[in-house]
Amino acid sequence: MRLKNKTAIITGATSGIGKATALLFADEGADLVLTGRRIGLGKTVEAECRQRGVRCVFVEADHTKLEDCQRVVDVALKEFNQIDILFNNAGIVTKGTADTTPEDVWRNTFEINVTAVWHMCKLVIPQMKKQGKGVIVNNGSDWSVVAGRDAFPYIMSKGAVGMMTKAMALDYAREGIRVNAVCPGDTLVDRWIEKGYFEGSDSVTVEEAMKESSEYIPMGRFGRPEEIAKTVLFLASDDSTFVTGHLLLVDGGNTAQ
Secondary structure (H helix, E strand, O other), X not given: OOOOOOEEEEOOOOOHHHHHHHHHHHHOXXXXXXXXXXHHHHHHHHHHXXXXXXXXXXXXXOOOOHHHHHHHHHHHHHHHOOOOEEEEOOOOOOOEOOOOOOHHXXXXXXXXXXXXXXXXXXXXXXXXXXXXXXXXXXXXXXXXXXXXXXXXXXXXXXXXXXXXXXXXXXXHHHHOEEEEEEEEOOXXXXXXXXXXXXXXOOOOOHHHXXXXXXXXXXXXXXXXXXXXXXXXXXXXXXXXXXXXXXXXXXXXOHHHO
């Protein structure tokens, strides 16, 4: 019960890392505000969390819209009167190089992966200041610290998330607000199964990606959402009270190469 009497907002909680984190946080006693664009899946996760004995509210939200971000924060304060943890998980993976990335893909990637993260932080920080404490965990990537090929807009966006995390950590360290990022490597999440290796692309199957991962990831496999969730829990809980401004890699050793 490491999160008992705490309220957490988790964006993009309908599947994958977000869902796994929601269920783990519920097991640890947190009251939850979950967001996503898929109402049916969101309501299912909401029900699963409530079955674990905590209060939970799902809010349909598109985090590219500031008004939706504000509505999520308003619901959290109305229902629970506090915001102790924000996990900015919602995001997309996009591919392309500098010269092949369309303008709309670039804009959409940054709106979801960067601007939406900033908006959520901007909206919860005043409440955390008022409380004198709070924790923000951003979902980065191993590509927040190293580059890769053929994923230019995504890599740029996750690099921005890494620097945003560090800048906010410095700005609010003396306000009692810790800001860190979990940086997963390749993780077998639902969207890969549903849509292929990259958002909007069916050029690489999950099976092909699994075979490829065994060749380049030192541990020889993808990560599991539950493994990433446990790392988020560490950063969100009092187990990491002297950790801020840190990009915590969870990548099977990929960036050690």
